[in-house]
Amino acid sequence: MLTKIPIPSAVDAREIPPWVREAIQRDEHRIEAFQDQWDRPQIEQFVAADFCHVYQSLDWILETQLTIGKRFLEWGCGFAVVTALASSLQLDAIGIEAESELIRHGRETLRHWDRGGELIEGNFLPAGSESLADDPWLPSVGHAAAPAYEKLGLDLDDFAIVYSYPWPGEDDFHEAVFEASAVPGALLLMFCGPNDLRLYRRRPNR
Template identity: 30%
Template sequence: MPLQTLNLSLLGESPSAEIVAWIDEANRRREYFYEEGLGLRIPKYVPSNPEMVHAAIYDLKENAQLRGNTFCEWGSGFAIATGIASLLGMKAYGLEIEPELIDRSRQLAADLNVPITILDSDYLPEGFDESEEMGGKELILPEATMAGSIHPDYDGLDPGEVDLFFVYPYPDQEEMMMDLFDAVSTHGAVLLLYREEGEVDAFLQTKDNDDDAWDS
């Protein structure tokens, strides 16, 4: 896996008033969603620290560690990170498969006039899968991809054109999500991975684009 760890400084500029308002309203609606019993099918999760996510994205942009301006959040939920990226000037996409969360995150963005795109899409592109192993989840690459005849796609969004991915996986999914990033990203892309311990790490994709199986 040709990923390079990037150094992050999380002591940068504080979030703007607009970003604080986005975070506060998203958290308020999220809490209401669960307190009112509206998310019975969807396990309540401990959200990432949005101020830390903001600091990480801000640092990557401020220090020119991003090759471009396209952001994608895997499993966007209420799209807090997606909105932060948008308000920091990125073209921001969120991937979500739960209809209730798709509707609510889109409504939140419309109400606060934050330009994001929420796609009804799994983080695993067509043909990819995951398996449960002793050490946690493992990524299964599609045979067609390995043969070079399929190109990963997220409902029209080409993951190869994403400059910054963000994900907050369950602990047993961390390695799998890094493998997924390695499989679908292209040279110069960055993965921002938030960990359950409240830490955030950044990884740079260093493989040559010629190494992508679907380009053969």
């Protein structure tokens, strides 16, 4: 089961180091340029989050919430900005992305940030997770890419914090996948739109 942890509304007043803001702005410009020239339908789902808000929320989580470890996983990392943010906060960050073009841009992001991080090409859903979807047409369901966890040599329950940006209508599915496969005590941070960040902790089964 999942327990929802309220994120205080004042989290967006937390200080962001100037170099982090500059790096975020640089990557936002890269993403805008990419979206302006790219029209391949298979990556039309790629939308950038509010990276400053995500950074502030992660910083707050690390300061106020008991975490069971430092391994961080980004589902569908795109340009891997959140993976870079997590690495800058001294988490052992990994991003999974199914699109090879986005993996290339994500690796460029990590090189620019120079704070570590790792990207793996593949499906972020653990094997068998698609059966948890109420709607077989959800954007995260039906990818041809194989689950990335075998390449990693890790399972979802090896991660202390998971971040996702679910497509509209997918939030329940992402929660179900996390509940089914994450280790008790792990945290799920979901960006569900502007000013809508949600945090859950996986509780032990009774």
